[in-house]
Amino acid sequence: MKLAYWMYAGPAHIGTLRVASSFKNVHAIMHAPLGDDYFNVMRSMLERDRNFTPVTISVVDRNVLARGSQEKVVDNITRKDTEEIPDLIILTPTCTSSILQEDLSNFVDRASLDAKGDVMLADVNHYRVNELQAADRTLHQIVEFYIDKARRRDELPTDKTPEPSVNIIGISSLAFHNNHDCTELKKLMGDLGITVNAVIPEGSFVHDLKNLSRAWLNIVPYREIGLMTAEYLQREFGTPYVDMVPMGVVETAKFIREIQKHLVNQGHACDFEAFIDDQTRFVSQAAWFSRSIDCQNLTGKKAVVYGDATHAAAVTKILSREMGIKVVMAGTFCKYDEAWFRQAVEGYCDEVLITEDHGVVGDAIARLEPAAIFGTQMERHVGKRLQIPCGVISAPIHVQDYPVGYRPMLGYEGTNQLVDLIYNSFTLGMEDHLLEIFGGHDTKEVITKGISSGSDMGWSREGLAELNKIPGFVRGKVKRNTEKFARDRNIGEITVEVLYAAKETVGA
């Protein structure tokens, strides 16, 4: 057993559901107890999804414990098959079903006989992999399933697209700024004269997966999701892939050059150097920012970076290489990807921290006392407590990290967004610091306003005690209204009863 208050990566089934629900017309059925469909709330709240999340539960209850699921799972699959007519139903095991060890693949086989759509069992082990690894695995599994299916039916296209094209692999729901990143990547490809053959899993249909082989090249913008699929496609079709993260000016240029190399290898003459130069110097503001006085003032400032492998590594390189900021520590919770992370940030930071324990991260931040933190929502709160500003650069995130405005992290517009994020974090800290030195703003005393100033109303001790239980942000209003209520009725002393009488009568 492990004493845990907080986790950075969710349980395995979340990864499977994220991939399943990113596809169009794919339904996931969780083999889980009541209440495990919290994923639907997250989709509906965080992503503000207009559609019903295509995830339901085949409920594990006492009867299932006693007698097994029997027909229940099969019935639920065939029912969903007729109700929603999905192309694919993915039966998703959870921690509960892992222990029950029911023969879920047997249920899938039986349901496949009746269902019009395809049925598949997500092959993830709850106790071995986390959300991100499961997402990577599930995406691979689905792609492999449909490539095999097309091959068996002899429907697999054998030709490449006439013009150079790419698949963008790994864009998924409930991920950090993914939809904006996807738009930015498509735009970048457009600017380079490259067609986007497919984007998976977000927004694609499973029956189009057979066309993945037509792309000249696969692009895997994030470390966490998509690599298994890209490797598989390389094995099957020899399609090369680029797994660089186009985040920051230098890395975006490297990413484009890597694409160019592969296209040239496949006989497409192209030279993107002029494009890179123009974008770097004039479209993106990041290069210019790095030379400006603003950025000069950041030179040597201390920062701590922590997040998933992709974002933490990229931001570390941006801070250190493109802004001259001293990254005293870079860390990630992607323990399983430790080797890659260490290598990626080598030379760009003083220390590397690989841990899943937010307490360890918090302690390290307290010890290092950086001028700014770039981390997850958890680090933002550590920063609040230590009064250090924090920019959120990675999941886990909250609803405010799903902006409706255009906020890519990748590509050239992404570099602009990152400049704002980084610079705003530091200046806020600086202003705070100056205020401290010079004794704050000129008015420290809060000016009492309205009728409560100079109040001669007496509060009984219990009345006051009760008032103090009311949350701070409405307490002033309640106090004013209660006093007005008492004054209007010539009540001398405000007791608990008067307080609540006022609430009832005037809604104080």
Add this chain to the structure above:
Amino acid sequence: MTLADVQPQALQFDCETGNYHTFCPISCVAWLYQKIEDSFFLVVGTKTCGYFLQNAMGVMIFAEPRYAMAELEEGDISAQLNDYNELKRLCETIKRDRNPSVIVWIGTCTTEIIKMDMEGIAPQIEAELGIPIVVARANGLDYAFTQGEDTVLAAMAQRCPTKAESALANPTDTPETKNAFQRLLTFGNKAEEASATKAVDHPPLVLFGSLPDPVTTQLTLELQRQGVTVSGWLPAKRYTELPVVDEGYYVAGVNPFLSRTATTLVRRRKANLINAPFPIGPDGTRGWVEAICRDLGVQPKGLEEREAEIWASVEDYLKLIRGKSVFFMGDNLLEVSMARFLIRCGMTCHEIGIPYMDKRYQQSELALLTQTCKDMGVDAPRIVEKPDNYNQIQRIHDLKPDLVITGMAHANPLEARGITTKWSVEFTFAQIHGFGNTRDMLELVTRPIRRNEALNGLGWEQLVKA
């Protein structure tokens, strides 16, 4: 009521498939750790449980909460590790770091399936550590959402001291003054007392159900007006202040989801249960106070006027909902009380979805619902236990109700389809009990309707492509 009366239309009870969305009952730690200030809640479960809690609790999670996961690993599942040793190690850490007065172990689906003997291990570790350990099996296999609190309070009910135990522990205190909360209410309140009703001599009364402190104060005062003294609340602000419950004490619930707690108090502690409607809405509050007075032999007074005053004071809100229809998808067991209140407000209700319906514990509430429908001249709603969300959404499309009270999983998708919703979980966390919170509750209910009025005529109610 005799059979000769015009029979109110009988309530129709149905039961569907149980394919519905609700919160896992372990969510009760979110409000219970805040209510019981000296407690620590240890949820013995997996990453799935932890993920739910950290997301459902939102910002609360960052405030160093007095709860944690005992996250089970593969070695625990396959019994390579010893449950007793593991739990002891964790509880020692908790004792060292937080020094709570009680550790509550929340059993989950996983501990059920692997049959971890939590009830058996707890007394041993309790003896070794010297901290009470209360075990509640609030799992998704058996319960929904607010029923989690029921399992915790049922376990705590067994820890309430008897008068003899309490006298032994505090020789100078009588049980009635032991409660700090009581002291607060009676201390130095002479001026008020003169005008208030004299306390009537009646058997001791203990109320059960976790409510925010201001609400417990309000309800206690409400009863005090009738001369009824509340000798304690289960739970109290601190575990060390659990009320005395002796044979012959009277107990009354404040929430509709507390059946197990009620059963435990009656069967194990030999208390008398006052079966009353729940103090939600002015009608429910009046019914609740009346039932308590009736069972304690106190003549209630002034309640009718008080109810009427409250109704009059919220007329502006009632105007907005009168004649409109409401549909409860069902996820927190407050549904019957809420529906009864809204029907009294002048709404119509076609369907009350509810996770679990205890017809005995909710007897008075169901009777009041039937009576309310008759009084208001509307059809009795259909009560659907263990609803099927998919079927419900088909029915919602057919019925086109003016307001759907539902969980967050369905709220945004329904809004995008032009169906007005109110998020049901808010009613669990908002203050909705007693006369004084009527306005707050109507504020919540009418908010989407007021939003609709504010955005009227913009022409973008339907936001999904047909």
